[in-house]
Amino acid sequence: MKPIEAENDFVVRFANVNGSGSASANLLFAKSILRMGIPVSPRNIFPSNIQGLPTWYEVRVSEQGWLGRRGGIDLLVAMNPETWDQDLAEIEPGGYLFYDSTKPMPLAKFRDDIQVIGIPLTQICNMHYTDVRQRQLFKNIIYIGALAALLDIDFEVMQNLVSEQYKGKETLLESNIQAIQLGRDYALSEFDCPIGIRVSEGLSVGEKIFIEGNSAAALGAVYGGATVATWYPITPSSSLAEAFELHCKKYRHDPDTDAARYAILQAEDELAAIGMVIGAAWNGARAFTATSGPGISLMQEFIGFAYFAEIPAVIFDIQRGGPSTGMPTRTQQSDILLCAYASHGDTKHVLLFPQDPKEAFEMSAAAFDLADRLQTPVFVMMDLDIGMNQRLCDPLEWDDGRRYDRGKVMTREMLERGEEFARYLDVENDGIAYRTYPGTHPTEGAYFTRGTTKDSQAKYSEAGPDYVENMQRLLRKFDTAKELVPKPVRQWNDPPSKCGVIYYGSTSPAMIEAFEALKTGGLGIDGLRIRAFPFGDEVENFIRNHQHVFIVEQNRDAQMRSLLVNELGMDPAKFTSVLHYDGTPITARFIASEIAQKLVVTGESRSAAAT
């Protein structure tokens, strides 16, 4: 079997043991390539465990900038004997196996169609280090050094990164550099370097930044003016709340007194977390919580309360595999319906679907404006793939002229002027009524907020007409939301196709790549990336203007399809679902092959796909 030859376009998978200190070494590998100007997209595939179970770090290197998961492995760094068989099976024919050859592996454990690179990592380590912990940690750094030689990664770039990391900690710096050299020297002396897959300097990274979605979303909350954050630990959302705290410590302390311009509470559960958000937002602060599916399930009653009492709330749902505890450390888009219709009774909620950290930042800040303007809960629908992986994206931007939209709030001055206040009266025919913050005025503007029915003056009323009028106004408000939420993004095929594909959120990078693959295969297809619910006219028109529409989702039940059929009254026969829900991020290969196959099955010939 001919060894794979690939420059700046390959996939490396590191198979490690959780808790072995591999994460920072693997990140060093990814960042080194990035610094050479070649885009990488790493993904953590990890267990719900702190120490001892298998964990993987998969790095896709792609000069073309494909950031979705590709599937397949070109180079396996096999550091976990427990997953050896499974990992080896996924190496592409002609691919490479890198392993610790200190203990000989039985011949039967290898494949004859791959290249084997054995380096006695443990032996090298034991020769140079006596401390047990050092032996463990530096083994990781040594293999990174060896890989640098094998893949032709710029040693100076790697060294600079280590210097940045250990600035001021000279001993650590030196010992890390030494470990890199040990691996590098061994590889250079024992193997023909570089091997068939390699890296060369490129210009494809430019000004792009490398950031986790959760951190970007947390930064969006800082920029968007959130002052109250309440949360309960749950994977994969915890790092959002923790990042908010880190950002706030840097950017939100009074320069004179060092006092905090924010309050963060770790609540006793998700019910309390959302309750605190509602209390804070009712009282005029911008507040949010971050959680995942099980947390949203627990918050249902309060979400309905906020919808009906019309209190802003921003909820980040970093989706994971469900139902129940499901796959806590795997990714899915399976909370769409849970959030769109959260709570009992007739409810509908605003959802935003960021595609990457850049949009997570933007939509996070926008969510606070939307929640205040619409006086309702707003969900930012992320997932583990965006939230917990560092992703290359455009730099974050902020216009200093931007002002927070606090929505319709009647101030003391307005009340003094004698403006009429009726908490639930639709004065501007957009479904949104004025509210007041508690404590505004001694005699005017106070009202009682409740989850029970009321009239336009906020007075308790069980009268049918009052109830219906209120529910109709809430629908008008939801219509208003259509105009305010981010518009979908269209992707035209040239020439325009009779078939379209709808996708959203973290599917984006894989889909973008799949468009190319389909086009190359003569199956060019139009695309629409949904960025928000409620759906605007653009979504409806896209569906109407295409004979057949694929919907690509990362859940079993085609939840977005249900929402489209339900909300737009579309004929379900018009849609074909492409569903990926095994917990791994969707790949371009999967999407392209599913769509190609289904085009044939649904009787759409290649010529019919295009007009």
Next chain:
Amino acid sequence: MTYISKPKLHHPKLPVNALGYTRRDYEGAVSTLCAGCGHDSISAGIIQAFFDLSIEPHRVAKLSGIGCSSKTPSYFLGSSHGLNSVHGRMPSVLTGANLANRDLIYIGVSGDGDSASIGLGQFAHSLRRGVNMIYIVENNGVYGLTKGQFSATADTGTKSKRGVENKDGAIDLVALALQLGATFVARGFSGDKEQLIPLIKAAIEHQGAAFLDIISPCVAFNNHSGSTKSYDYIREHNEIVNRLDFMPGRETITTEYKAGSLREITQHDGSVLKLRKLANDFDAHDPTASMTYLHERAHQGEIVTGLLYIKSEPEELHQHLKTVDAALNSLGEKELCPGHTTLETINDTLR
């Protein structure tokens, strides 16, 4: 429930407080609870306390959960914002509200079903966090709105109106509050306003988590013989540890009580509590002793009322979080948004 507006006519000779407000300015809508309900006496006590302390009604936020007790914020302080949340979750909503604006006074009203059953967790955590609030449980041992089921504070052996005996153990919220670190713990009785009103005033002035359990008999479902939360039973079994006279800090302290029978407690804000000691050697500064005393009396079938514990220098949540003096809801872009240039720097660190 219907909403009834009271006529706004004021008698010209109604007494006014230091702000020039009459007691009527502290009232709310007409109660729709059953005639004779203990909760209405508590609402009256709250009205009197805020009136006496000359607190601007609109600077108070009233929060509640679900149940008969949680309806009562409609019946007092009509010029205050109120929020009737979901069952058992008043404490979290109040906590959030307090985080947003530390300048208002927060009164949370709950019941025994609301706080001891469905909301026991939130009750506990709000107290242990030291949220600056007045947390009142109107405790009648029974679910009123759903017609007479036992709540978690119903005593073992007490009988329901239908004659069913409660076999489950009772939760004593006062004992729990002491254990959880509430910095003000008291129990009152809705039928004893002479004791109740000073307790409410003291709780209002206390700058920390103040918990006030008020036994409030349910005339409809828990006022029969065999009930341990009926008016008769409480009056017969009440052990009053102290009566309180309350002097706000802003007034000159004058007293007509004999020095030997008083114990003065200066609160953080300078207000002074005077405990008229009825029980020998009762020390409201020692939570362990209070707990022991509470259990001893309970063992004798007595319900202890009065101020059981107060910490003179309480810490509250905002102190723990080191938040700015200004209310968080008053901060704007200037204070909150780090701006474009900072973002450019952040971008640089991510390359």
